[in-house]
Every structure is written in structure tokens, then in C-alpha cells.
Amino acid sequence: MMTEKKMNLPDVHTELYINGKWENGEKERIAVINPATSETIAEVAQASKKDTERAVVAAKAAFKTWSEMELKDRVSILHKVGDLLEEHADRLALIMTLEQGKPLKEAKGEIQTNIESIHWNAEEARRIYGETIPAPNNHKFEVKKQAVGVVGAITPWNFPSSMIVRKxxxxxxxxxxxxxxxxxxxxxSAIAIFELFEAAGLPAGVANLVMGSASDIGDVLTTSKDVRKLTFTGSTKVGQLLYEQCGQTLKKLSLELGGHAPYIVFADSDLDEAVDALVKMKF
Incomplete structure (x- = not known):
């Protein structure tokens, strides 16, 4: 007879991460529930609007130093994050499975994707080239690519680790x-990644983490003039609201809305194989 092996949550912070410090939010903590057992596995700090505003202030203050840091040093820190992700892959996957419910094998696959993404983006930073464009009268136009500033990111539950890294x-x-x-x-899963940011030596204020009410935090991120770009993955309805709110400050916006995609099956395809592939991709 097979017995079920209980998986215990690894040690992980439960606080906000603002300006390089772990701290409790102003609001009451909420429970994180294991969807497989319905048991509470942690109680996590919640940010108020004021907490979120402090996070934005910290990010703005850190921007000049981080954006002007020697590229090789910035790349080195990101590669260190990637190395730590690989070192802690099993722990991160277990945390994801316990709070989100996906099979451990899939969680490990998601972490592997994160490792590759971090290293890839680190190397792509070396290839942020500008352009020189010929113009009349012996003039030349130079195009330089620069960091936009503070980025607000809002991520979904279905890929709780990879969507964070991807943004x-x-x-x-x-x-x-x-x-x-x-x-x-x-x-x-987000907290566990931020623990690795800290361990890799990411300077204080460069990456800040706030959990809490979508309306409270979203209101600050969309209306603050100091947040120059917002990236969001979620429902079309919420995306429409964010689009409207971001218009007040003319910030850049990246939206991935509505998780449905067309699946085309041609007349000469293997229908059984197509159905199997569709089920695997969707579920």
C-alpha cells in the first residue's frame, strides 16, 4: 500500500521587501493556502498604499546608481542570481507546488526556464546597441537606448515564478x-526569488516586493509619476482599467491579457494526436 509523503514548506520570509529590508506591512497579514490540502502554510505581510509609495521612492532613488553601474557589474549580479536559482531549484519548486498546486515536475521545469531566462537577459544587456543614422548636409543622428526608470510589475498565479522572472x-x-x-x-514564490536577489548582492532599492490589495497597490503604480512603465499579465477587464489609469501619467504599458489562444487543426492532421497535444498544452 502506498502512503502519501507530506511535503513541508521550506523556510522562507513572509515580509515585504522594500529598499533592501524585510519588513511587515501596515495591513493585516493574510493566509497562503495549499490548494491540495486546504491548510494554511504561511501568513504573509500586506502592503498599504503608503508602503507601496515607499517602495516606489526606493526604486526611484536606486535608479541612477543601478542604470549607471558598469555593465559588467550589472551582468555579473544577474548571472549570480541565475546561479543561485540553479542551486536552490528544488527548494523553489517545492515552495511553488505547495502554494500553487502544480505537480512538482512541472514546478521544476518552470524554475529551469527561469535559470535560462536570467542568464539570457544578462548577456543580452551587452547588446543594447544604439544607431547612427545618416542625414542631409553631413549631419548624423545618434539613437541611444536608455532605461526608462522605475517599472511596476503585476504578475498572475498560474506561473508564479517564471512570470516574475520574465518581467x-x-x-x-x-x-x-x-x-x-x-x-x-x-x-x-516571489519572496523566494527576492531572497536570491538579496543573496546575489542586488543593491538596495533596485528590486522591491509588495504584496496586498490589487486596488491599493495598482492605484499607486498606475498614478505615480515616478513609475515610468507598467507591465501586467492578467484579465482583459483589469488590463482595460490599468490602460485607462496609466493614461493620466503617459507611462509606457505592456499588457498580456486573456490567456486563451487559437489552436488550428488542419484537415490532413492526425486528429487524435492533435487532441492529445491540445490537452497537454492547456492543462
Missing amino acids: IAPALAAGCTVVLKPASSTPL
Whole structure:
């Protein structure tokens, strides 16, 4: 007879991460629930609007130093994060499985994707080239690519680790600083990644983590003039609201909305194989 092996949550912070410090938020903590057992596995700090505003201030203050840091040093820190992700892969996967519910094998696959993404973005930072454009009368136009500033990021629950890395890694590589709001049901995966940011020597204020009310945090990120770009993955309805709010400050906006995609099956295809592939991709 097979017995079920209980998986215990590894040690992980439960606080906000603002300006290089772990701290409790102003609001009451909320429980993180294991969807497989319905048990509470942690209680996580919640940020108020004031906490989020402090995170934005920290990110803005850190921007000049981070964006002007020697490129080789910035790249080195990102590679260190990638190395730490690989070193802690099993721990990160277990945290994800316990709070989000996906099979451990899939969680490990997601972490592997993160490792590759971090290293890839670190190297792409070396190739942020400008352009020289010929113009009439012996003139030349020079195009320089510069970091936009503070980036606000809002991520979903379904890929609680890879969606964070997919948004933050290119931002950090480009020289931007970040304020992240993860999904309320899967904050521990975000916290575990930020622990590695800290261990890798990411300077204080470069990456900040706030958990809490979507309306409170979202309001600050969309209306603050200091946040120059917002990246969001989630529902179309929320995306429309963010689009409207960001218009007040003319900030750049990246949206990935509505997780449905067309699946085309041609008349001459193997229908059974197509159905199997569709089920695997969707579920």
C-alpha cells in the first residue's frame, strides 16, 4: 500500500521587501493556502498604499546608481542570481507546488526556464546597441537606448515564478529598477526569488516586493509619476482599467491579457494526436 509523503514548506520570509529590508506591512497579514490540502502554510505581510509609495521612492532613488553601474557589474549580479536559482531549484519548486498546486515536475521545469531566462537577459544587456543614422548636409543622428526608470510589475498565479522572472530580468538587465506585486495566492514564490536577489548582492532599492490589495497597490503604480512603465499579465477587464489609469501619467504599458489562444487543426492532421497535444498544452 502506498502512503502519501507530506511535503513541508521550506523556510522562507513572509515580509515585504522594500529598499533592501524585510519588513511587515501596515495591513493585516493574510493566509497562503495549499490548494491540495486546504491548510494554511504561511501568513504573509500586506502592503498599504503608503508602503507601496515607499517602495516606489526606493526604486526611484536606486535608479541612477543601478542604470549607471558598469555593465559588467550589472551582468555579473544577474548571472549570480541565475546561479543561485540553479542551486536552490528544488527548494523553489517545492515552495511553488505547495502554494500553487502544480505537480512538482512541472514546478521544476518552470524554475529551469527561469535559470535560462536570467542568464539570457544578462548577456543580452551587452547588446543594447544604439544607431547612427545618416542625414542631409553631413549631419548624423545618434539613437541611444536608455532605461526608462522605475517599472511596476503585476504578475498572475498560474506561473508564479517564471512570470516574475520574465518581467523583472529584462528590466534589471536594461538598468531599470522594479516594484513587483505578485498574485495574492502565490506570494511565496516571489519572496523566494527576492531572497536570491538579496543573496546575489542586488543593491538596495533596485528590486522591491509588495504584496496586498490589487486596488491599493495598482492605484499607486498606475498614478505615480515616478513609475515610468507598467507591465501586467492578467484579465482583459483589469488590463482595460490599468490602460485607462496609466493614461493620466503617459507611462509606457505592456499588457498580456486573456490567456486563451487559437489552436488550428488542419484537415490532413492526425486528429487524435492533435487532441492529445491540445490537452497537454492547456492543462
